[in-house]
Amino acid sequence: MSSQVAVASLGGTITMTGSGAVSPTLGAKDLVQGLEVGEIATLATTPGASLTFTTLLEAFDWANEQVSRGAQGVVIIQGTDTLEETAYFFDCLWPHEEPLVVTGAMRHPGLPGADGPANLAAAVAVASAPGSGGRGALLVLNDEIHAARWVRKSHSSLPSAFESFPGPLGLVVEGRPHYFHPAHRLPALPRPQDVPAVPLVEATLDDDGSLLDWLNVGGVVVAATGVGHVSEGMAEAISRARFPVVVATRTGAGTTFRATYGFSGSESDLIARGAVMAGWLCPRKARVLLRLTLGAEQLVEAVFANRGSVFL
Secondary structure, three states: OOOOEEEEEOOOHHHEEOOOOOEEOOOHHHHOOOOOOOOEEEOOOOOHHHOOHHHHHHHHHHHHHHHHOOOOEEEEEOOHHHHHHHHHHHHHHOOOOOOEEEEOOOOOOOOOOOOHHHHHHHHHHHHHOHHHOOOOEEEEEOOEEEEOOOEEEOOOOOOOOEEEOOOOOEEEEOOEEEEOOOOOOOOOOOOOOOOOOOOEEEOOOOOOOOHHHHOOOOOEEEEEEOOOEOOHHHHHHHHHOOOOEEEEEOOOOOOOOOOOOOOOOOHHHHHHOOOEEOOOOOHHHHHHHHHHHHHOOOOHHHHHHHHOOOOO
C-alpha cells in the first residue's frame, strides 16, 4: 500500500443517520469522501458506549498491520462517549513512531454545523504530518490536538467538549498541526491476549466500602475524594480486598498524594494497606491501564509509578 494515512471506523455519532433519533449507519468509505487517504476499513458500527476491549484490540491489530505495510499514520473514528478512554488504550499499547489519531463528532451529520467532516480532515492532517511522529496516540477534535494521557470529555454536547490539563499539545491551523511541546512518550506495554474485569468504584459521602467485598474481579479502581482519600469503611474494605486496588482522584485534575495526610482512609494509610496510587491519571485512564497491566501480567505498582508521573 501507499504511505498514506489508513482510516478505520468503529461507529459513533459521526456515522449516525435517521429521520428521528439517529443510530450508526455510515461506514468509513462514506466518511472519507474528498480526503486523500490510503487503506479504508469499517471495523464496527457501534455507539461509543458499547465498545469493548475485544473490539479495540482488533482495531489495534488492524492499525498495527497498516503501519507494517507502510502507512505513515492511522486514524480511528469512533463515538466520543468513550473516546478519552480508547485514546489512552491505544497510547498504552502503540509501539510505532507513526502516529495513531482518534477522532469523532459531537454533532451527527443531520444537524446544522455537523463537526464530523472537519474533525476527520484535521485528524488525517495530524496523522500525515512528520511532527506528529513519536507522540503515541493523539485525540483530535475541534482543531485541537490532545495527548491521550491528559484528555477528558468535560461537556456532554458542545463541539468543544474535550479539554486537557494542563492544555492541548497543539492546534490545527490552516490544515497543518502546530505543536507546543516536543514529542515524548513512554515505551508501549505488551499486547495482552485477554483482559480481566476491572470495575470503577467511586468513593462517596458515608460510603462503607461493602461493595468491594462482593466483587470477584481482576482488580478495582477507586475514584477517591481529594488527593486520594476514602472513608474508614472503604479503607477497611481495601485491606480485605483479594485483588489489586488502584486509587485515583475523582476531582478531574491534579494528582494523588503519598505522604501528606495520616488519618485512616488517607493516601498514606491506603498505601500502607497495599493500595496503589494512580498519580496524575484520572480514574477512567487508571482503569484502562490496570486492565492492560493485569492482562499483560506486568507489575501493577511499577507500571503505575511510571505512567502516573508527570511527563510532557
